[in-house]
Amino acid sequence: MTTAGFAAFLLASFLLAIVPGVGTAMLVKQSVRGGRRAALATVAGLESGVAFWAVAAGLGLSVLLVASEVAYQVLRVAGVVVLLWFGVRALLHKPTDGTEATPAGGFRAGLLVNLANPKLAVFAVSFLPQFVPAGSEQWVLLTLAAVWVLIDTLWYLIIAALLGRIIGWLRRHQTKLERVTGAVLIGLGVRLAIDR
Known part of the structure; x- marks a missing residue:
């Protein structure tokens, strides 16, 4: 891979990370x-x-997901269910009900929304290979995958740090934020459901 190609990959990975979505x-x-x-x-x-x-x-495993319409649709339906479930729970959440997010619950929630995201799978299949020169070893693609995850992680850590600085304000407006977040998750679920 050329230096220019790697720079383009880094820029594309960064731009993809900063686009708000279900993870945010x-x-x-x-x-x-x-x-x-x-x-x-x-x-x-x-x-x-x-x-x-x-x-x-x-x-090369996620190519099977792209090649199989049934596998994609099963994952899509699972993604819709996960997003709607989290969205409805956020809409119905009352700050006074004593439930707080635990680290284990946060990990599960983050993992679930990305594992059940068919667009992420298809994106990984279409995004990563375009930066790998023809005839390259498989380790090149795996290295780019690791760099992509690292860039995405750094971006979300920056967001987490910023959220930590305004946590007092966020908690004062928790009910509104829960409603907005719930509506966003439900909207993303509906969009995934109707998106072909």
Whole structure:
């Protein structure tokens, strides 16, 4: 891979990381409920999901998902269910009900939303290989996968740190944020359901 090609890959990975989506919504939700520890655990869960799809793409496994309409649709339905479930739970959450996000719950939530994300799988298959020169060894693709996960992790850690600085404000507006986050997750679930 040329230096220019690697620079383009780094830029593309960064731009992909900063686009808000379900991971950002989940991170805000978990931060408000459980503070810094839950936020960091959520980042770990999100990135474990990204790493799974990145390695699957590097090993050629997620190509099966793209090739099989049935496998894709099963994963898509699972993604819709996960997003709607988290969204409805956020809408119904009452700050006074005593439930806080735990680190284990944050990790599970982050992992689930990214494992059940068919677009992430398809993206990994289409994004990573375009930066690998023809005839390259498999380790090149796996190395790019690791760099992609690292960039994504760093971005979410920055967001978690920023959320930690404004946690007092977030907690004062927890009910509104829960409603907004729930609506965003449900909206993303509906969009995934109708998206072909």
